[in-house]
Amino acid sequence: MTDIVPLDHPYYLLSRTTLIMTSAFRKGLTSANITHVKPAYLGVLIALWQEDGLKVIELGRRAGLEPSSMTGLLDRMERDGLAFRSADPNDRRSQLIYLTDEGRNVKKPVLDVVDEVMGEIFRDVSPDDLCRALKVLRQIIDNANGRTN
Amino acid sequence: MTDIVPLDHPYYLLSRTTLIMTSAFRKGLTSANITHVKPAYLGVLIALWQEDGLKVIELGRRAGLEPSSMTGLLDRMERDGLAFRSADPNDRRSQLIYLTDEGRNVKKPVLDVVDEVMGEIFRDVSPDDLCRALKVLRQIIDNANGRTN
DNA sequence: ACAATATATTCCGTATGCGTAATATATGCA
DNA sequence: TGCATATATTACGCATACGGAATATATTGT
16 A cells, blocks of 8 residues: 655645745745735736736636636735726726736836746756646646636 | 746646646545545545544644644534544643544545546646656745745 | 743634626627 | 527635634743
8 A cells, every 4th residue: 555645645745836836925025015916916917917908807817717716806906006997888797907007017026026936936946847847737737628618 | 028928827837736636626526425525634634544643733744734724624624524623631732633433434435536536637647747747846845845944 | 839931722814716696788689 | 679698797605724813731941
């Protein structure tokens, strides 16, 4: 019988690494005095920095979140002064999400923090190993999507 | 400027893969009619299947969770009839966590589900690639622990 | 024996994401 | 035109994990 060790199970390794990254982002952002940007905002911010004024659904698609997850996230981002909802003049069902000035201004410092944190986290990992590992993750995600979508 | 794509960022790839595994476990367990075992219980169950009657702290150490995270988790596991707390006769500060009969009985079916789900998730990944990827995750975790602990 | 310190748990608030159901609005087809 | 269907968003409850503060109990050094 192979002895099962929770701490060496793929599920643990993955979820722990995710939590480590989340925590590192939180700390990095806090250290840089960017306390109103939470780790979960990153995907949405990056998407909006590329194209402002997206509808919730499209934003969720680009950031990889379900519509129902977007609601709370956008609530927090509005609360924290980074984005706001605005009625879509072309479709009364939908809202368009825009960055505030602050949301636009934090781009540079936030991306600096992201770079620094990533460097720190992957400090011991060779670029090649990292690249291969990420490829595996993409494979897993594609596999899951193929089965679901 | 490299165009930043949220869906290809390491942070997204990791957290998405983690969510995929959690969801797959939930579905697999549900399909097997094991609805009272939640994905988060796995680490704790595995630890207790190896050694029953551990204190919260030690259990958290083996499952990779903070003591404060254990409280709610154990509350849910008690609610779901899998484990229970019992005063430690040797140290009135601590409680010992034991499996119920049910907690012991689900071992085989749960591990079967885990095997099946893992096989499905890693279906497209070569064992060697998987092994390397997991090694990278261990490196990241070790790196983080070295910096924190 | 006692004060100072350490350990074990819990409590509480926060963040994050999901699924299901409800609501509002659009669209398409008879 | 008018109903059936599709789409966009939100509401709600649940699961999961953290960190910091509070509480209870041990242990230790003097």
